[in-house]
Amino acid sequence: MTVRRSIQGMDGPEPLARALRDAQYIADEGLATAAYLALALGKPLLLEGAPGVGKTEAAKAIASVLGRELVRLQCYEGIDAAAAMYEWNFPRQMLAIRQAGDDYVNLYADDFLIARPILRALEAPRDRVLLIDEIDRADHEFEAFLLEFLSDFTVSIPERGTIRAAEPPVVVLTSNRTRELHEALRRRCVYHWIGYPDPALEAQIVMMRASTVAQDTAQRVVRAVGALRAEPLAKPPGVAETVEWAEAATLLNAQGVPWPRAFARAIGVALKDQEDLDYIVPRLDAILGAA
Ligand SMILES: Nc1ncnc2c1ncn2[C@@H]1O[C@H](COP(=O)(O)OP(=O)(O)OP(=O)(O)O)[C@@H](O)[C@H]1O
């Protein structure tokens, strides 16, 4: 296999993991390896995982260590190629026609072209990282379109011709796995499933992201969140919730609410689903006692 891209001194998963940590992101060996391989082989990185496990943040950190701008394409139901690639600024074209009177107007000049994330990434692949976020929210048609784009990295504008990337841009795709993605799309990418971090790692993340939180509070919140995730919840807390719960409880504790009461009082930061709360609140003392 040929290594198509040298990654600015980050020669291997460990150096990359160190650089990511400097960018405030803690990657375990699996994620660091997948990210390294995707970058070195010039392939898109596909990250799947539950909500709040750090998928979007991973893409931001990768852009940051490469010193590139992150261009984000947020997917949603009904998203189409125009929203992803480019659109013509119709009101502006109309205005130009009106102002020009009898003069000729080139309606397909740069002035009228609105570049959307995919075109922006293609135009400057060395300066930008393309994040295609939550691709599972888009429909199958859009996925097929993306597959085509990820095969040849071109955008064809009928009025202008085909724009080809000077080199394959760095692309990160994320999915919450609300549905299966096409086999063909997966095959194009380096794939990594981001699970919940192990307790030691999650405590490190809490300490890194919430500077006010003491180490024993971080460890305790991580144990409590681990216990919550073992319960049959509709929306188990992600890493973001762990960080916020630790911060919120620390704040209440500073105002005189004792431990572990402070965790219980701040539970609305960790769980945001009424049925989950109804189920957990009566059990919370036991969960916190064990944590
Ligand atoms: N490995 C990590 N290192 C540092 N911070 C992390 C890590 N994982 C998660 N976080 C924290 O959790 C927050 C949520 O992460 P992020 O938004 O990337 O989750 P996500 O997987 O994209 O979730 P969603 O599916 O809801 O979009 C981040 O803002 C960050 O504070």
Ligand SMILES: [Mg+2]
């Ligand atoms: Mg996200």
